[in-house]
Amino acid sequence: PNQKTAGPNEGILKKAIDSLDFEVNIYDTKQNLIYSNKKIPRAASAEHQALEETLRTGKSARTENAYAEGCGEKVLDKTTYPYKENGKVAAVIEFIKDSTEEKNAEKRKEFLELLSKSVSEEVVMIDKDYNVNFCNGAGLVQREGPCKGKCYKLLHGISEPCWKRGQDCPLVRVMESGKECLVEHVHSEKGKNNIESIKAYPMKDAKGNLLGIVEVLRNISRQRELEKKQAAIIGNASEGIAIMEGNALTFANNRFLDMTETTPEEAAQLCARLIKDVKNGDVVNETVQIDTSRGKIGIEVRIVPVPLLNKKADLVYLIEKSKE
Known part of the structure; x- marks a missing residue:
């Protein structure tokens, strides 16, 4: 009945501390490292501001230190606590946590x-x-x-x-x-x-x-409304107008299809041939001959690179000049 309850022995306590994922160091009053749960303690070359403050005041202290590491930096969060005997600081326990990721x-x-x-x-x-x-x-x-x-x-x-x-x-x-x-x-x-x-x-x-x-x-609602209005104006234009994005025909008005007597698929092939000479964003303006059921017709072709919704596109503009 007079037997005191046994606490954890020193070996168990050491194993428990060694298993922690953060660093634990113990210093004497002369700042000598007398224990560390890490084989290579970071405290050996670290700043000791928190340690010195605890030794001076007898109270816990906390600092945050950044160190260059590779191309970045490592941040260590240090907290120190005094261990006292007879009211005086006999040792200091230091906890170091790597807070770099945080x-x-x-x-x-x-x-x-x-x-x-x-x-x-x-x-x-x-x-x-x-x-x-x-x-x-x-x-x-x-x-x-x-x-x-x-x-x-x-x-x-x-x-x-x-x-x-x-x-x-x-x-x-x-x-x-x-x-x-x-x-x-x-x-x-x-x-x-x-x-x-x-x-x-x-x-x-x-x-x-x-x-x-x-x-x-x-x-982009307003932008789409403007595009619809522009498309309506272009669609009723007396000139042939088509828009190519890469090799894809995204628009051709009726005048373009009637003038060239092509289907949309054929119009895409025709436009691809017409714009193959466009280089360095220069405007091409020349007259070409196109075979139609009405015979060969001369068409003035203007090809202008234009931005279209952050994409590159080419505007193919046709004006009928003459018939043979």
Whole structure:
């Protein structure tokens, strides 16, 4: 009955300390390292500001030190505690934690927030489970409230992922391919259709694992309206007008098809032949002869490289000059 409850013996205590994933060091009052749970303690060449403060004040202290390592830096978080005997400091216990990754994460977040505040388009981060984890200042203004929730609910106002409604889902595309993509969504809001251009980029961790996507959203409804008006004007023009993106014919007005007596497929081949001489973005202006059912006709051809929705395109402009 008089036997005291036995505490952990020294061997068990040492094993427990040695198993910790952070560094534990013990110093005497002359700052000599008398114990470390690491074979090569980082404390040997480290700053001792916290240690000195604890020896001076008899209280715990904490410092954060950054050291150059390779092309970056390592950040060590140090906390010291006094061990006292008869009210005096007899030793100091130091805990050292590597907080490099935490600090890098904080810096990345600060950089992302600073960068996104400078971008006028809406920028959002979406994880693999459709959760919006971040949006920039433009997103807060656009959504008129906190940017938290499922992307399809918050960004599109629907109750299920957009791919279930037949729309192209940027999250699904990026998660499947691991590459960036560009899609367009049409959303009905207050009886009006809004068209959004969505550029999605893969978001990865340090090991290259896909975590989700970063989306940049732009409302291009007004741009599309202007394009429709321009298309209507061009469509009724007395000159033949076609637009080529690479080898693909994206537009040809009726006058172009009538003048050249071609189908859209044949018009694409004709345009490809006409623009093959375009070099260094120069405008080509020359007259060519084209065979038609009316005989050979002379056509003045102007080929002008133009930007089209961040893509390179060529405008092929035809004016009928004469008939043989």
